[in-house]
Amino acid sequence: DQQVKQNSPSLSVQEGRISILNCDYTNSMFDYFLWYKKYPAEGPTFLISISSIKDKNEDGRFTVFLNKSAKHLSLHIVPSQPGDSAVYFCAASDSQGGSEKLVFGKGTKLTVNP
């Protein structure tokens, strides 16, 4: 039973357009959410996060939206650039529950075409 789901294994967009990556979760105890980016042959790197007390967090071209009632979050990249081509992992944690455990989705491979 996957607690964090990324239902789209892949996404392809044109350079300059918006990329929207989606993530759903089932555990209502999750209160902190993160996106990681992974290039081939490298480890995942932190991209952006959001606490459950917010519904939006923005960092440059990257914005994460959280809909707690729907247990859904999304990552928007505007404008998309070829260098954004990577696998994006959604992750969640129960930060108030005393555990440092992050639960990851399976990832979405984003391809930004020039």
Add this chain to the structure above:
Amino acid sequence: DAGVIQSPRHEVTEMGQEVTLRCKPISGHDYLFWYRQTMMRGLELLIYFNNNVPIDDSGMPEDRFSAKMPNASFSTLKIQPSEPRDSAVYFCASSRGRSQETQYFGPGTRLLVL
């Protein structure tokens, strides 16, 4: 600052052999995590340590897997005996403290068990 260091980067071994993966966390980080990435299961947490003490090993698949952290700058993940289904990329990550601290990943060890 050096990031998380993992060795070896690649390991090819035969079924039944012992495999030892190594990790050096970022200096000053007191949490260390071992993850495994496969196509089927995505990125899953195996075990994590706080101040060299194992806190949660619920993700360790079976008794063939063991992990140690003898000091703050070194950890090992051992598989004995190895099986073909253990083939995966194993990541080590470290973080500075509790609750919403970013985890920094190493480059991973790609393990192939023949």
